Structures are given as C-alpha cells and as structure tokens.
Amino acid sequence: MFKWLRKKKEKTVLDVIGEYGAVLEKYSTGILDISMLPLPKSQMKQVLNGLYAKEKRTDFQKYLENGFLYLSQFQEGVGDKPIDAKLSDGDVKENLHADLAKLERHSLWLKLQLAEMDVLSVEWKQFKQELGSARNNN
Secondary structure: OOHHHHOOOOOOHHHHHHHHHHHHHHOOOOEEEHHHOOOOHHHHHHHHHHHHHHOOOHHHHHHHHHHHHHHHHEEOOOOOOOEOOOOOOOOHHHHHHHHHHHHHHHHHHHHHHHHHHHHHHHHHHHHHHHHHHHHHHO
16 A cells, blocks of 8 residues: 555665765775675766766865775675774783684785775776866867
C-alpha cells in the first residue's frame, strides 16, 4: 500500500561528496574496503572528474584532485574494519607481537595503496591534459 514511501531516494552529487568527505575525515589514515565508498570507485572517479571540470575556483579544484587520489585508500578485500598503523595502548612488551602483526598487515596494504595512488596520479594528469585540450579547442 505504501510502497512509494519505501522508494529509495537517489543520491545527489552533493550527497555523494558529503559522504565521501565524512569517511575520509573519520578514517584519514586508514585503508578502507571499497564497500565504504558511497558509489563504486569508477563512478566516484566520474563524479570527481565532472565536478573538477565545472569548478572554477582553484582551491576547490585542489580538493577534488586530492579526493581523486584518496580513492587509493579504498581497496577490495580489506573487510569491515579499516586498517591503520595505530599501536595498542598499554604495555609495549605485552602487545609487541600483536603490534608487529598489525604493522606488517598495514605495510602490505600500504604498498598496494601507494601503487594505486601512482596509477591514479597518472590518470588524473591525463584527465587534466584532455580537459585542457578540450577547453583550448572551444
């Protein structure tokens, strides 16, 4: 009877960017599962590219560029719990093995994240070159 009330509201671009910013702020140094993105990574790229292309203010363009690169923090297979390098509270000696295991796991994921950031950086440079060419041709 009230199916229209349960109809899922479409996310606006502002909703997506707001959610993305909130996750980045909450887990600024973490490596997160891609399921924590408000949209699939390919769509997030499109959103950030589209906003950048329309934005005239260089400070906001820089935020969008950083947001594109921060997509590298989202990796498939991380799971529910973000990965960070925060060490355990308490006795260092007691927590040594657990902390070393945590740092080793973080290090492996960090290598993957940094490799993807390099790829994203190349993608971004190519995008900006194509955008500049398109603007110069108009």
